[in-house]
Amino acid sequence: MKKTLSILVQNRPGVLSHVAGLITRRGYNVESIAAGPTENVKITRITLVAAGDEPVLDQIVKQVRKLVDVISVEVMDPESITGELAVVTVSAEGAKRGELINLINILGLTLTDVREDSLTVMAAGQALAVEMALTSLGPFGIKALARTGLVSLTRPTGRQAKEDAP
Amino acid sequence: MPVKNKPTPASKKTQAAKPSQDARPSQDARPRQDAKPKAARPQAPKPAAPAKLDGSKTIVEFMKKAGVEYVFGYPGGAVIPLYDALYGSGLRHVLTRHEQGAIHAADGYARASGRVGVVFATSGPGATNLVTGLATAHMDSVPLVAVTGQVPTTSLGSDSFQEADIYGITIPITKYNYLVKDPRTLPDVLAEAFHLAGSGRPGPVLVDVPKDVQISLIEAGEPKPVDIPGYCESPEPDPAALETLSLALGLSQRPVIYLGGGATIAGVAKDILTLAERLDMAVVATLQAKGTFPDDHPLSLGLPGMHGAKYANLAINESDLIVGLGVRFDDRVVGNVRRFAPMARIAHVDIDPAEIGKRLPVDVAVVGDLRRVLAMLLAKVKMTPRPEWRRRLAELKRLHPMVVPPSQGAIKPQAAIKALSDRCAGEAVLVTDVGQHQMWAAQRFMSNKPRHFLSSGGLGTMGFGLPAAIGAQLARPGVPVALIAGDGGFQMNIQELATIRQYNLPVKIMVINNGCLGMVRQWQQFFFSRRYSETIFEYNPDFAALARVYGLAGRRIEKPSETIDAVAELMDAPGPALLEVVVEREENVLPMIPAGMGQTDFFEAAEEDGQ
Ligand SMILES: Cc1ncc(C[n+]2csc(CCOP(=O)(O)OP(=O)(O)O)c2C)c(N)n1
Ligand SMILES: [Mg+2]
Numbered sequence: 110m111k112k113t114l115s116i117l118v119q120n121r122p123g124v125l126s127h128v129a130g131l132i133t134r135r136g137y138n139v140e141s142i143a144a145g146p147t148e149n150v151k152i153t154r155i156t157l158v159a160a161g162d163e164p165v166l167d168q169i170v171k172q173v174r175k176l177v178d179v180i181s182v183e184v185m186d187p188e189s190i191t192g193e194l195a196v197v198t199v200s201a202e203g204a205k206r207g208e209l210i211n212l213i214n215i216l217g218l219t220l221t222d223v224r225e226d227s228l229t230v231m232a233a234g235q236a237l238a239v240e241m242a243l244t245s246l247g248p249f250g251i252k253a254l255a256r257t258g259l260v261s262l263t264r265p266t267g268r269q270a271k272e273d274a275p
Numbered sequence: 276m277p278v279k280n281k282p283t284p285a286s287k288k289t290q291a292a293k294p295s296q297d298a299r300p301s302q303d304a305r306p307r308q309d310a311k312p313k314a315a316r317p318q319a320p321k322p323a324a325p326a327k328l329d330g331s332k333t334i335v336e337f338m339k340k341a342g343v344e345y346v347f348g349y350p351g352g353a354v355i356p357l358y359d360a361l362y363g364s365g366l367r368h369v370l371t372r373h374e375q376g377a378i379h380a381a382d383g384y385a386r387a388s389g390r391v392g393v394v395f396a397t398s399g400p401g402a403t404n405l406v407t408g409l410a411t412a413h414m415d416s417v418p419l420v421a422v423t424g425q426v427p428t429t430s431l432g433s434d435s436f437q438e439a440d441i442y443g444i445t446i447p448i449t450k451y452n453y454l455v456k457d458p459r460t461l462p463d464v465l466a467e468a469f470h471l472a473g474s475g476r477p478g479p480v481l482v483d484v485p486k487d488v489q490i491s492l493i494e495a496g497e498p499k500p501v502d503i504p505g506y507c508e509s510p511e512p513d514p515a516a517l518e519t520l521s522l523a524l525g526l527s528q529r530p531v532i533y534l535g536g537g538a539t540i541a542g543v544a545k546d547i548l549t550l551a552e553r554l555d556m557a558v559v560a561t562l563q564a565k566g567t568f569p570d571d572h573p574l575s576l577g578l579p580g581m582h583g584a585k586y587a588n589l590a591i592n593e594s595d596l597i598v599g600l601g602v603r604f605d606d607r608v609v610g611n612v613r614r615f616a617p618m619a620r621i622a623h624v625d626i627d628p629a630e631i632g633k634r635l636p637v638d639v640a641v642v643g644d645l646r647r648v649l650a651m652l653l654a655k656v657k658m659t660p661r662p663e664w665r666r667r668l669a670e671l672k673r674l675h676p677m678v679v680p681p682s683q684g685a686i687k688p689q690a691a692i693k694a695l696s697d698r699c700a701g702e703a704v705l706v707t708d709v710g711q712h713q714m715w716a717a718q719r720f721m722s723n724k725p726r727h728f729l730s731s732g733g734l735g736t737m738g739f740g741l742p743a744a745i746g747a748q749l750a751r752p753g754v755p756v757a758l759i760a761g762d763g764g765f766q767m768n769i770q771e772l773a774t775i776r777q778y779n780l781p782v783k784i785m786v787i788n789n790g791c792l793g794m795v796r797q798w799q800q801f802f803f804s805r806r807y808s809e810t811i812f813e814y815n816p817d818f819a820a821l822a823r824v825y826g827l828a829g830r831r832i833e834k835p836s837e838t839i840d841a842v843a844e845l846m847d848a849p850g851p852a853l854l855e856v857v858v859e860r861e862e863n864v865l866p867m868i869p870a871g872m873g874q875t876d877f878f879e880a881a882e883e884d885g886q
Contacts, residue, residue, distance in 0.1 A: 118505075119504065122456075123446075168632070171631075175628070177503060180504045
């Protein structure tokens with residue numbers, strides 16, 4: 110199974126080494142790790158997707174929480190807002206090219222580079238949508254791929270507004 | 276989903292506005308207030324301009340205020356300013372003969388006293404020489420603060436002379452570490468470092484200070500109160516879990532306390548004794564807990580695990596409730612997780628939430644400071660005699676006694692260690708090195724007081740003993756300190772004999788000379804058909820003569836009849852002394868449960884092995 114952890118850390122030099130070092134030395138299985146600033150300049154958010162069975166995931170959470178720089182660890186539930194950005198170069202030769210452009214339009218991906226033999230697009234959005242886009246592009250032949258890894262926020266708890274519900 | 280924050284701290288902010296060197300806050304050991312005036316100040320202070328100190332003086336003055344008794348260290352290019360600030364400062368420094376010696380000495384000081392040990396070293400090789408010592412302290416949760424010099428901030432990262440990324444190197448083997456690039460942060464970093472080292476689950480903290488930071492002037496002043504948002508030194512015990520534990524204790528018929536280093540650190544020997552006696556619980560104690568429950572108590576079963584007495588492991592096997600107090604369920608005790616205590620429910624109390632469920636699933640977990648947990652628990656549990664269990668424990672001891680094997684000519688190492696134990700009568704601090712002698716000492720040296728048996732457990736660091744004994748003797752000046760070392764490990768920090776002599780520390784050293792790396796040789800005998808690959812010393816120095824060259828008293832014995840008298844002479848020597856005991860080469864540490872096996876899988880040594 111997989112868990113997404115949202116980790117708030119003090120923005121000190123070396124903090125990423127502390128987190129990344131922990132993951133490698135304890136042999137944890139991490140699928141992605143993304144770090145970036147938060148609304149507070151002193152705090153960085155690290156989103157980490159880890160795989161393993163329940164006891165292992167439980168250990169990861171506890172060991173991460175134990176790091177001195179770690180302020181909190183949140184285990185994200187499926188309701189959270191989770192997004193990702195992927196940049197992908199896809200083969201686009203011959204007859205398949207038209208089909209690919211069609212797909213890109215349907216999926217609403219951003220075309221960022223056009224070559225005779227390839228197209229590069231950006232897929233950004235909810236994790237599931239990005240995953241789906243990549244799956245659909247797969248058969249065309251993915252030549253290069255860069256992904257940011259997931260970032261995730263808990264859904265705010267305020268009363269939902271009627272007019273522009275997602 | 277609710278935000279899972281760190282456990283609620285008992286007190287959010289530390290009251291430690293003042294730095295404290297104490298691992299455990301206690302009345303008598305609060306930091307000494309600044310009694311002496313600070314280092315010479317300009318005669319006519321300019322009005323309004325705040326006093327300035329350079330980084331080095333800041334460090335030294337901080338340590339004095341924190342009540343640091345001794346700094347162990349070794350100078351070098353990148354700490355010349357720091358050592359200059361030390362000069363004439365009144366802060367006492369112990370010059371060892373190797374940085375590894377310095378850090379193990381600081382470690383021994385910390386283990387013996389419960390206070391934070393302090394070590395200084397220079398950049399590059401000085402700093403890397405601390406690595407083994409940091410890892411040793413980290414594994415056994417020993418509070419240390421290591422201050423290392425570093426190349427100037429302007430040269431960092433350029434492979435300059437004696438530059439080593441000690442910050443990066445020590446991330447996995449410290450509780451926390453710092454590279455101080457901004458001199459203005461130094462006071463707060465020092466306050467945090469001491470706080471982190473000594474509080475919660477203690478551990479080593481490294482502070483790397485570039486040379487230019489050591490000489491930059493900064494405004495002198497009190498550090499800010501330590502406030503580390505995610506750090507919780509004392510999680511609040513969950514009352515429901517405590518209730519479950521006390522119910523389990525009431526229902527159990529064959530309870531065993533599995534006592535670990537956390538109990539020694541928490542300073543709860545009295546409470547453990549009360550608990551064990553009130554509930555008739557058997558007590559097994561790991562290497563780090565030896566002495567925290569008296570070895571000579573009828574409920575004591577001594578060491579559990581690989582080299583524990585049979586009765587200790589059999590009692591675990593028969594138990595219906597194991598209560599781990601400040602333990603890690605590590606592989607030297609719990610060789611096989613699935614076969615450990617098959618009939619028992621397992622309860623675990625620890626200050627570190629990450630220890631719960633790390634190696635095996637537990638039925639009851641209480642996260643908190645043992646001191647608090649035990650106080651709360653003792654308020655709940657009532658006197659529950661278990662005569663049946665006591666009878667069974669006595670029977671197990673009778674059926675499987677720990678005997679000293681009879682001599683067949685040569686001195687049996689167990690007999691020499693027993694003689695030292697008898698002579699010390701529970702009064703001395705015993706330090707060991709690592710190997711067979713360590714296990715024989717753990718099995719047979721009687722310890723009845725906490726912090727009186729010091730040994731590198733988690734890391735098993737050969738070369739730990741001699742320097743640790745130096746630190747222990749400085750921490751406990753009035754108390755006899757004895758060291759048991761093997762002929763192998765003793766040579767790993769043998770240079771510290773000079774330190775012993777220089778400071779005239781009356782450490783008593785017993786070298787168990789079996790002419791080999793005994794513990795490895797034993798494994799080769801048992802599991803590698805006696806192929807003694809590189810474990811036999813074809814040359815050894817004359818240890819007694821060597822001691823004399825270093826200015827210690829030295830004696831060597833080979834006959835069993837000499838043992839008692841020689842041990843008496845050793846312990847009665849007015850100053851430092853060494854006794855080399857030449858022992859049976861192929862003696863083994865038994866009983867033994869091979870690695871990865873269950874509590875009753877005792878290795879049966881073949882007849883030819885004389886066991
Ligand atoms: C620094 C270090 N190197 C290697 C080892 C592996 N080791 C464990 S016990 C041992 C033998 C120790 O020999 P000695 O000091 O003579 O003690 P004995 O076992 O003979 O009592 C060795 C080599 C270790 N624990 N530490
Ligand atoms: Mg030996």
